[in-house]
Amino acid sequence: MMVSLVIDGQQVYAEEGATIYQAAKQMGIYIPTLCYHPRLRPLGYCRICLVEVEGINKPVTSCNTPVQEGMRVTTDTPAIKEQREEILSMLLQTHPSEECLVCEKGGNCDLQEQAYQMGCQVSRSYVLTDEVASADENPHIVRDPEKCILCGRCIRVCSEVAQQFVFTLKEGGMEARAVAGTPEKPQTLEDAGCVFCGNCVEVCPVGALTEIERATLGREWELEPVKGICNHCSVGCSIVFRVKDGKLVKINADAEEDTFGWICSKGKFGYDYIKGEERVTTPLIRQGEKGAGEFREASWEEALDYVAKGLKEIRNEDPRALAVLGSGRCSNEENYLLQKFSRGVLGTNNLETGVHFGMAQAALAMEESLGVAGSTTTLESIRKTETVMVIGSDMLKNQPVAGMRVKEAIRYNGTRLINVSTQETEMDKAAHLNLKVRSGSDLDLLKGMLNYVIQEGLLDSDYVEKYTEGFSELKEELKGYTPARVKELTGVGEEDLARAASWLAESNNAVVLAGKGFVHQQPRENTLALVNLMLGCGQVGREGAGIIFIQPRSNVQGALDMGGIAPLLPGYRRVEDEGDRQEISEKWNLELPSWEGKELEGIMDAAREGEIKGLYLVGDALETGKYPEREKALASLDFLVVQELFITSGARYADVILPGASFAETEGTFTNLERKVQKDYAALTAYQNSRTDLEIIQDLSRAMGTPMKYTSAREVTQEISRVVPQYGGISWERLEGGGLFWPCPEEGHYGTPELCLNGKKIRFSTV
């Protein structure tokens, strides 16, 4: 409903529930603020945003007063202006203004800005009396309580968004402070439960909370903002790199983006590795024994020739002896080129570039049953749902910003959380119902839940009737999965099963978030059973309901879309399909191998057995740190090319190491767990003598005698839009305005955030 009111003589229409401040802003009327933050609940603390409302004999704060029909507001009477100035002057009395000289926040400080705009006198009678506790030791955040203006934002962001409740207000007039811990017992941030998501630093209007790392690296106004996409996990948060003189000073959440707009510790502080020190700065060629890690520096020319020669030798003998592996952090363009290079230039289908095996199987099962190889809905659905079931994911730890969203929904929307896991997770505390399942028994649990739904008459029959087929067979098949039997199979109690199943079935909307643990064993079967359950509950095909896959790395979805797995070609075409192969071959003007390629584990086995002799390894795809047994396979290779930032444990076996570029140095697109394609901009140029993956692949291709002619990553994106039907309408120009959800088949298409079941009949799968 709209409300009409008058602000400074202008007629204004505002949404019911909007504040006076918001209504004024929308009319371009400026009201100064200090504690207000657009993405937090209004605080009303600072009193700077005062306005006059007719009929009320005291000024009111515009930031937290809802508009009302017929209200008459004046924003800048002389009295109001004087009051604002007085209040700000009072505040300045408690602020060590002389420190502005050396304050990190100088130039981007809300207090400085307001004081300047109002022309406040800076007082020399500084009245802060008590000794302020010194900042605590921690690796990331500098706290300078003396500069704190007690706006309350950090307290609020920590209780609303991170929900760690680290900060509290220690009351007591001028002695009041924002403290970590309790007022009675202030603690260090860490002891008070801080997870260093950094969102308090993001919202602090002054220099009371700043990043340790950025100290003395640059003044705020010197920092150039470059938009980017966080590369640490599949949520794909929008971030802003702050760069000075080609150096990264800090990373901020991108508040303007349509994502949740918050950040986590990995995104905020986990960029050490970009900065160099340990990075490989120039191509290296092995000198001593394999695995010894002794290398000599080489020019790019020499290194590329060396690699081309090595790979050619094996290819000419038998391309099946070659394999390509890429990491889940590469862009769509890199993934695309890598598998193109693999199939078209090296002639091998032995490849796995950037996908996650279990997630890929799950996506293919989704494609098989629902026609979409990924999530059916977006993270925004979490805000609109009554029940969330997390299965096999410790999101709060691994995909924290998505985890925060779940917590937000619980606290503000009353959403219920069911947490299915085999071990203890961070989610346990947040959940209303924890189902601890025996490892590998997800399938039985899901079947048991659906059977319960059917037996208890909770089935969404209208939905099943309208959108599905094959229900009667399924019903028969599930009969045996009684709660008692499921308890035996999974360890989940009958009552818990019943509660979980009824919550999913009875909620108007329910969302399932399926993580790595869910696809660890039997990914295909688990996925099909999950789809069955959600169809039975009528929970697929609209906003607020559906299935979301919480993929482990940043571009797992994009890599699969690009055909980064042996049996697939870009756009979910199949290698085994003659027509599909033909189509791609023509588009690329390259011969494509038709034989069945191997996936990661297969490649490892074949390498150990000497079947595979040459490997081109891009990024830390093998995670040898985590899986040291894979080193053996690397040791058995005749020829190993590693493209990396560092000499990882696996890279020690390389014959050649090609120095790649970090995500901050790369330009391209990434596809997150929602199927949202987003544009990442390069904040830095490639470090020293390193090159971007895109350049290197092209260089290699040229050295192999098959030059690729892309002048920029943009041209690769353009090719992708021609080759991958789901990306048909995706271009950099369009992505500038925010991400697009595939399928986005053509230029004018708005993308598809929600899987829509219109007119489709989905078949229940028997598993």
Add this chain to the structure above:
Amino acid sequence: MGKVVFSSWQRFIKDNRGDSSGKQVEASELNLPDSLGQEKLKAVIGWDGLVIMDPEVDVVKATKAYFEKVQEESCGRCIPCRVGTGMIARRLERIDRGEGTEDDLEAVKKWGNLVKDTSLCELGQTAPVPLLDALEHYSEEFASKVEGEKGKSSDQDYNFRSIMTAPCLHGCPAHVNIPHYVGCVKDSCFEDSLATIREKTMLAGVLGRVCVHPCEENCRRNQLDEPVSIRNVKRFVYDFETEGKKEDIVETPKDGEKVAVVGAGPAGLNAAYQLALKGHRVTIYEALPVGGGMLAVGIPSYRLPREVLNQEIELIKKLGVEIKYNQRIGKDITLDELKQNYKAVFIGAGMHESANMGVDGEDKGYRGFIPGVKYLRDLSLGNELDIGEKIAVVGGGNVAMDCARSAIRLGVKEVNLLYRRSREQMPAHEAEVMEAEEEGVRFHMLTNPTRIIEENGKVKAVECVRMELGEPDSSGRRRPVPVEGSEFELDVDTVIPAIGQVGEFEFVSETSGVKVSDRGRIEADPVTMETSAPGVFAGGDAVLGPSTVIEAVAAGYQAAKYMDQYLRGGKVTPDEEDLMEQIIDGLGAYDPQEIPEAPAGQKREKSELAEVQERIKGFDQVERGLSNSAALREAERCLRCYRLLLAVT
């Protein structure tokens, strides 16, 4: 009675200084006591002005002391109050020292107005009120200090005591810190909110459902639009923190004394909870097989699900309180034995017998004549109910509603409710009456039963007479008088009187020294809850007559406080807090004439009700409570009306 020298309380200036021509105001006209404990009350300074009772009082010093307290209590959220009152306090201190200047006086006045007009909450908005009054009406005193006069007195000559209150908080018999727990909800800290309530009582979930919320009648928003839905906010934080989670509590170390509590009703439970928090070893003796008193055997479960009650009782037990069920004092063990075996005893035995109607046949033991409280008790305990198909419930209060609405849920075909006055005069809550009507209870207003008609020892009908309203009685309500010749019979097979409860205090032996009044209530001090027998305390319905859960809770809290005092020092005297409360009682913390200067028209959020058709099928909870977003919006409506009072002695 002391004379008032000057008062600006309630914005009404009474100045009796100098000339004696004006009418002298007595302290009693402001309902102020003469003294605070043993000390003479010299002045009171607070949110609504200043009252000077001793002409010698140093007003500058008192105002300074007041501002120092304001600074301490200022929460620090908003700049004007956090910094402004601090700056004022500093300048006042300088002026009081005799080192102030004219500029300081100007500054203090200017800041005072700013703080008053722009602070976030009532504390800041009201703090300058007495200052500005003093500056105006005691300007010479300020002037002479500015001119360098050192002043006739020093800080040591006075005792300054202060107390924070709020209208709602004061209106709540248990003085639960409402602005704070509602504020915690604003701040998203639901856990802290619950903890704040639990400082006063464990029964947050219970009260969130059944409290009659006198706080809301005292909410300042009444004058603006509608009161804050305080009870529902309380219920929300309990529900949020409890749903699906295991709330836990750690046992407190017990270094105190052995204490016995009679009755596990809200009064007894809260006394036990508070005593356990203070480290005493408490044993509750409860006659029934369940805990909760009327919460368990009175209030029907569609209003108070037993899981909520039991969860909270469980937490009290976890704290280290022992509850012995099926132990009736006077039967299984005597009060004298308790007195011997324990260092102190609290009696919270409630009132569990139905009052007589004074109607022919009610004492004959006819089948089908079931006293209301017995009927509800049997229903709650799962005992067999001998209830028919057409029933008449007699009474117009909440208990009568509970009886009638329960009967509907039991599937009784025809539920009649007889009340001798008019509908408007029904003491039951309006919402209860409406819900009962929706559910199909047939109301017979201005109808009084006169005789129970039986057949073979079983109720067959009830004879009634029509009433009309006559002259007002002592309560101001018009008295119902029978209309002659209007008798009629109502065919019913069951009659349930629910016109009030009486206590059963035979166990209170002469030897115990505890007095029972002629009205059948245990006598106890209204503040300390001590009875005429040292070491024996009492509270709740047993002392007050049928009252409310929150009053019982308050009694338990007070009793525990003074039992602790007794156990530690052997004496029982009202403490400073309660003495200060008496001053506030006199002045009133809530002024229904005062209209807050704040935006009006923010609607009160309402709890959703289950559909009538669903409701009458069984005893499922009727009220759904507030949604999370509604609870937050409701909390935002709170004006945070903290106010500070300083007593000068």
